[in-house]
Amino acid sequence: MLNSTGVPDKDQVVSRFFDEKILSSYKAIIECYEDIPCNPCATSCPVSAITIAPDIHAQPVVDPSVCTGCSICVTSCPGLAIMLATVKKDKARFKIPYEMNESFEKGTEVHAINRSGEIIGVAKVLNVSNYPHQLKTRLITVEVDASLLHDFITIRGIQHG
Amino acid sequence: MIYADVLIVGGGPSGLTAAKMCCEAGLSTIIVERSHILGGQLTKQTHKFFGSKDQYAKMRGIDIAVKLQEDLASFNTLTMMLETTVVGLYEDKVVTILQHNEYKKIKAKAIILATGASEKFLAFENNDLPQIVGAGALQTLVNLYQVIPGKSMVMIGSGNIGLIVSYQMLQAGIEVKKVIEATDRIGGYKVHASKLKRLGVDIQTRKTIKRAIGKDQLEAVEIVRIDENFQEIEGTSEIIETDLLCVSVGLSPLHQLASMMNCKTTYISELGGYVPLIDDHFQCSVPGVFACGDMVGIEEASSAMMEGYLAGLYTCNYLNQPHLEAESLISHYENQLYELRNGLFGRKTLRGIEKRKENLIHA
Numbered sequence: 001m002l003n004s005t006g007v008p009d010k011d012q013v014v015s016r017f018f019d020e021k022i023l024s025s026y027k028a029i030i031e032c033y034e035d036i037p038c039n040p041c042a043t044s045c046p047v048s049a050i051t052i053a054p055d056i057h058a059q060p061v062v063d064p065s066v067c068t069g070c071s072i073c074v075t076s077c078p079g080l081a082i083m084l085a086t087v088k089k090d091k092a093r094f095k096i097p098y099e100m101n102e103s104f105e106k107g108t109e110v111h112a113i114n115r116s117g118e119i120i121g122v123a124k125v126l127n128v129s130n131y132p133h134q135l136k137t138r139l140i141t142v143e144v145d146a147s148l149l150h151d152f153i154t155i156r157g158i159q160h161g
Numbered sequence: 162m163i164y165a166d167v168l169i170v171g172g173g174p175s176g177l178t179a180a181k182m183c184c185e186a187g188l189s190t191i192i193v194e195r196s197h198i199l200g201g202q203l204t205k206q207t208h209k210f211f212g213s214k215d216q217y218a219k220m221r222g223i224d225i226a227v228k229l230q231e232d233l234a235s236f237n238t239l240t241m242m243l244e245t246t247v248v249g250l251y252e253d254k255v256v257t258i259l260q261h262n263e264y265k266k267i268k269a270k271a272i273i274l275a276t277g278a279s280e281k282f283l284a285f286e287n288n289d290l291p292q293i294v295g296a297g298a299l300q301t302l303v304n305l306y307q308v309i310p311g312k313s314m315v316m317i318g319s320g321n322i323g324l325i326v327s328y329q330m331l332q333a334g335i336e337v338k339k340v341i342e343a344t345d346r347i348g349g350y351k352v353h354a355s356k357l358k359r360l361g362v363d364i365q366t367r368k369t370i371k372r373a374i375g376k377d378q379l380e381a382v383e384i385v386r387i388d389e390n391f392q393e394i395e396g397t398s399e400i401i402e403t404d405l406l407c408v409s410v411g412l413s414p415l416h417q418l419a420s421m422m423n424c425k426t427t428y429i430s431e432l433g434g435y436v437p438l439i440d441d442h443f444q445c446s447v448p449g450v451f452a453c454g455d456m457v458g459i460e461e462a463s464s465a466m467m468e469g470y471l472a473g474l475y476t477c478n479y480l481n482q483p484h485l486e487a488e489s490l491i492s493h494y495e496n497q498l499y500e501l502r503n504g505l506f507g508r509k510t511l512r513g514i515e516k517r518k519e520n521l522i523h524a
Binding site (some may be wrong): 002003004005006007008031032033034035036037038039040043044055056057076077078079080081099100101113114115116117135136137153154156 | 208209210211212213214218219220221224331332334345346347350351352353354355356357358359360361362364366463500501503504505506507
């Protein structure tokens with residue numbers, strides 16, 4: 001599916017997640033399914049939690065016991081393929097990279113979107129950051145229902161329908 | 162007559178990096194660039210780059226263009242000639258240029274050709290209607306000049322350029338109605354495809370454009386499904402209303418200046434078309450003429466920069482004025498280039514380079 005539509009299979013997605021015990025704090029989820037010559041995620045990680053080996057084409061591997069959930073890799077990934085996820089009771093929280101013009105206010109409700117671009121529920125915007133080190137990729141913190149953990153990927157303004 | 166040690170034709174990623182090496186070695190260097198700004202395609206690439214630190218990974222192309230120029234700012238042996246076109250190039254390394262309606266001549270001891278590539282186009286009915294553009298032109302309009310040429314767009318081609326430019330047009334507020342691909346597989350990196358898909362853009366494989374529809378400008382396109390032999394499947398026609406069509410079906414190396422100097426060229430499909438035959442030191446069949454970047458084979462700007470550094474270093478060696486750190490820099494950049502190509506996506510390039518070598522031996 002990924003090769004012909006750009007949407008990874010559910011199994012692929014789940015394979016990049018960690019179990020809910022590990023996700024009790026933010027961890028990097030890296031959806032890089034191809035061997036491409038790229039390593040900013042690994043070289044930007046301040047605690048060396050991401051490994052790309054034996055060479056630059058290998059897919060990154062996250063060690064969740066080392067990852068502190070700092071989010072530096074999220075805005076370093078040129079492919080926008082990294083987000084942070086955590087689960088607390090019935091809510092999942094994400095920190096996602098965002099590069100569209102649309103601006104989001106803290107506290108507002110927006111559409112939760114899946115990997116096919118479809119609306120799957122409601123997401124609450126908790127924070128928006130745009131520090132210089134993010135190089136103009138915004139980092140948006142959102143909360144969705146925990147049932148959407150493996151489906152949620154981005155947000156869209158309500159006015160867009 | 163203007164005299165210089167090195168003349169570099171083209172101020173894109175490979176030309177600028179080659180210039181840095183020549184300047185550091187103390188050679189008097191001239192860059193001739195057709196545009197009014199330096200940076201080549203980087204000046205319109207608003208996305209973050211792949212690669213490693215050496216290729217400025219995670220920086221945006223537009224910022225890399227600035228960085229490469231900053232690297233050259235301190236050299237007083239460097240002359241940059243903008244809005245200048247090379248119109249004649251001869252084996253004795255006398256070059257005629259046209260600068261602001263004035264013809265001038267430059268005589269250089271060595272020439273580095275870094276002319277880049279041009280876009281391929283596609284044959285279909287009405288393909289000359291206004292509002293049908295190549296990906297490069299569209300990036301120039303939107304990213305460089307902030308001109309929005311349409312409300313909606315259909316993209317033909319799912320290579321990295323097609324995917325990235327579609328994403329950039331979404332960022333600019335243009336509705337991307339569809340990205341179509343003639344083969345059964347998305348050509349570019351899937352992370353780029355996933356970025357589009359989550360924003361609601363449909364990417365469809367095994368589809369092609371049959372014709373463009375419109376009177377004075379594009380109004381709609383007819384898309385059809387094709388089989389594995391790229392033949393239309395009857396009854397699959399679909400009309401999509403759109404006022405913009407972007408064609409992104411690959412690039413061809415701009416080999417013409419090398420041909421003008423009688424450098425031997427060969428057609429190598431893996432490298433995008435006719436390319437000058439170069440040896441392991443980026444030297445063409447005419448001694449003292451070097452070529453690098455997309456001109457010797459279509460790759461990414463990351464590889465073009467590595468090739469530029471190397472072509473510059475080898476040019477210094479040729480002129481018996483080697484860079485002080487020539488040995489270590491050459492091995493470093495050769496390694497970088499090897500690493501960039503040594504994966505799934507580099508295989509085609511490596512096959513092409515192998516053919517380029519074989520052709521050189523036979524020539």
